[in-house]
Amino acid sequence: MRRDFILAGVILGLALLIGWRAPVFLTLATLDDIATDTAILAMMALAQMLVILTRGIDLSVAAMLAFCGMAAALVGQALPELPVGLLLILGPAVGLGLGAINGAFVAWLNVPPIVVTLASMSLYRGATFLLSGGLWVSSHDMPAAFREFPTERLFGLTHLVWLALLAVLLAYGVLRYSRFGRSIYTYGGNPSAARYVGIASKRVLFSVYAISGAVAGLCGALWVGRYGIAFTDAAQGFELQIIAACVIGGVSIAGGIGTVLGCLLGVIFLGIIGNALPIMAISPFWQMLIFGAVILAAVTINRQKGRAAKIILRPKTAEGG
Amino acid sequence: MTNFNLTPLPPYSFTWGLRLMRRWEVLLAVLLLLVMVGNSFLSPYFLDPYNLADATANFTEKAMIALPMALLIIVREIDISVASIMALASLLIGLAAEAGVGVPGLVAIGLLTGLAAGLLNGTLIAGLGLPSIVVTIGTLSLFRGITAVVLGDRAITAYPEAFTDLATMKVIPFVSLEFALFLALAAVFALVLHGTVIGRRLYAIGLNPTAARFSGLNVRRTKLVLFTLTGLLAGLAAVFLTARIGSTRPNIASGWELEIITMVILGGVSIAGGAGTIGGVVLAVFLLGMAGFGMGLVNVPGIVMSTLIGLLLLIAVAVPQLLARFRRGGEG
16 A cells, blocks of 8 residues: 555656646646546556456457457448447457457466467457458548547546546456455465365456456457557557556566556556656657666565565455555 | 466476477477478479578577577576667667777677676566566666667668678578577587586476575576576677668567567477477477568568467467376376
């Protein structure tokens, strides 16, 4: 909990610092932009956190996003009369299938997650190319409603932000109060112990990858609609940003440790940096460098915390913090 | 690396795994043979010595890094930052070339940059005990970021001819300096891993790091050395890649880390540590290199190649598991 306060403090300090240099940053309009821009990252990072909590990693999320976005865009292009709701359901439905393939390999074939998702990352990216024939689907080929949905407003906030908030609530509720969520922490904390207490480990593992796929699929449809373009290389390298958000937020790559709040703070931190650079007229080339330095700093700082948590051991892990 | 199953292996699986690996290499060799035969049907020029020499150029730099990467994966670590180390090394080589440094100086700068970058990874991972996957994702971003910031949207192309000649230099007819160096390195790595106590120590660490430490092995120092070695060879690869393409751009060698890790895993090195051979890795290097070259001959787009490589990797890791399950089922 203490490190969440520190991170929140750093975020606030950073925001004030940027606001002092460029006052436009602290206006509601900019904050609205940042929220809308980071909504997809937030949903993806929460799903990734579920996977990392089980000692796994899902490197294929950006490729799944591209594939599902392309699938939704192509269907939208072919059947323009289709209601937008169906297109938005198509994304996660396809993603669920892709994620289930990952999950089956990890859970039932015992293949290490990093190998499975490394392979499926190139597989799904290539499948996107084959699906589209290497062509782009641009905004005027998509139904208008599909393009407008992500940034349409409901009670002042964009749909993207509402969906991200919903994802946060859902993740919080599931991880804290559901048997499935507690199983994730237990499995990540100690897989052998999880087996002894009768947790259906394989089903838990399979589920987190399937969920990761479904969320990536939903984000794919939203991404394509929002940016008005579907192409093979969409969101290339996004997986690293997603994992970085988790790590910065204190999610331990060793599994079993991480909270929704921490993950969200990691997302906000990256979102602020990403949005502040153009406002402060700093070349976007700096973004990668800064992200790298931040990841290294975060993982070094988390180390001490991790050790402390290990000493008090069980109760800490059980709280998930 | 902590994201794999740490439950103890059943006693038979290690020796059985070794026997399978031996069969695995046979399988790789057969596949390689099929690819070679297939390629020579696809193009009558494939078996032309000039053509074959040309084919090696496309994978030798990746292959050089696959060797130390195999050792890292054997001791349960991984380095995702290798391609970014190459970019950083290439950047410094380029800046030095613009400043008029001679060829030996350029090579030294490339190697030293790689060494320093690897040392940084190693210090963070072995020294501070941080997870390698997170640290090297961080340095991947950091090294590539430095390259992008310094270069902006320009490219360095002012390389002296004596330097770019390094890529085409032949030690004997048809065998480039680069390729000969890779073969020599592979021989040294195979000798050290399979014929010396150092190799046995690496397997011991990979099979059980805790037991290895209690047996008096300096696990941390070993990992530090391996990360530094990986950086050094990434620096060497950067020297040859820069010489071969004669330019440094921010996206140089982008995405290579995945191809390199694929080579190692397809070569039969277990990501759970403690198993794998250099012979397998070298076979996988040739298999992927030749398959890629063959697909290039019939104009298969690069992305389809990487799709097939992804598929191949999934099959490669699933088949032994399915066989093991089948076998266990058979034993009841």
